[in-house]
Amino acid sequence: MGFFDNMRKPQGKLGNIQLKSMNKEHTPVSLWGLKHLDIQPDDIILDVGCGGGININRMAEKAKKVYGVDYSIESVNLSKEVNEKLISEGKVEIYEGNVKSLPFEENTFDIVTAFETVYFWPDIEKCFGEVKRVLKPGGMFLIGMETNGSDNWIMKFWNHFIDMEMHNDEEITSFLENNDYSQITVYLRDGKNKKEIIKSNGSEKTVDDYYNHVSVSDRFVQWVTVTARK
Numbered sequence: 001m002g003f004f005d006n007m008r009k010p011q012g013k014l015g016n017i018q019l020k021s022m023n024k025e026h027t028p029v030s031l032w033g034l035k036h037l038d039i040q041p042d043d044i045i046l047d048v049g050c051g052g053g054i055n056i057n058r059m060a061e062k063a064k065k066v067y068g069v070d071y072s073i074e075s076v077n078l079s080k081e082v083n084e085k086l087i088s089e090g091k092v093e094i095y096e097g098n099v100k101s102l103p104f105e106e107n108t109f110d111i112v113t114a115f116e117t118v119y120f121w122p123d124i125e126k127c128f129g130e131v132k133r134v135l136k137p138g139g140m141f142l143i144g145m146e147t148n149g150s151d152n153w154i155m156k157f158w159n160h161f162i163d164m165e166m167h168n169d170e171e172i173t174s175f176l177e178n179n180d181y182s183q184i185t186v187y188l189r190d191g192k193n194k195k196e197i198i199k200s201n202g203s204e205k206t207v208d209d210y211y212n213h214v215s216v217s218d219r220f221v222q223w224v225t226v227t228a229r230k
């Protein structure tokens, strides 16, 4: 299993090293994505494709309970390690599982998050339906991506090596619409000008976004967060 395959499904020692690196390298885009979630103390959250588990750790600071799921045993193991204390306190649970068929009852979660993972989901539209099944009515699905499609020289380069499908915000929106999600809102980061473009209900506005986590990635690629309700 090589470096590029490990982005899709981390395995072995190299997979573990890459997951630890992702916990660090994805921090700017993940924290920017999390800005768009208003986590309440009663919330039960599921992080799908949880990778190295750092986002579970962050969300558990505010939520009642956070679950993580990933189809890579390497990801499950590291997520358990990173959240060891919270697991012993009963605040976090991590499971091995595929987003195609989540190992949870319907209407279970207030929030489902997916950071840097939807590129790898098989039949993404169907998977969005599976996420909806486990969301409570009115629950929120948040998708975080470090690129708006592959129409960018950096992403074209990555796409050449990694087996992944990068969708833009319009495609993500249509997958959500086809699953009858409501209140779909797209947030696009304009890192160069420290602005954020917000698309919702067919209208678009630009607001200041002085988010300043050290990162060069938002100068070259457009970050995307999409939220939608069941």
Ligand SMILES: C[S@@+](CC[C@H](N)C(=O)[O-])C[C@H]1O[C@@H](n2cnc3c(N)ncnc32)[C@H](O)[C@@H]1O
Residues within 6 Å of the ligand: 007, 008, 009, 010, 022, 023, 026, 030, 048, 049, 050, 051, 052, 053, 069, 070, 071, 072, 075, 097, 098, 099, 100, 114, 115, 116, 117, 120, 121, 122
């Ligand atoms: C690039 S990593 C991102 C990890 C983490 N969310 C982050 O932001 O750092 C993608 C993760 O999604 C997981 N993944 C990919 N496809 C999946 C699927 N069909 N079901 C569950 N997990 C999946 C991979 O195993 C990997 O841990």
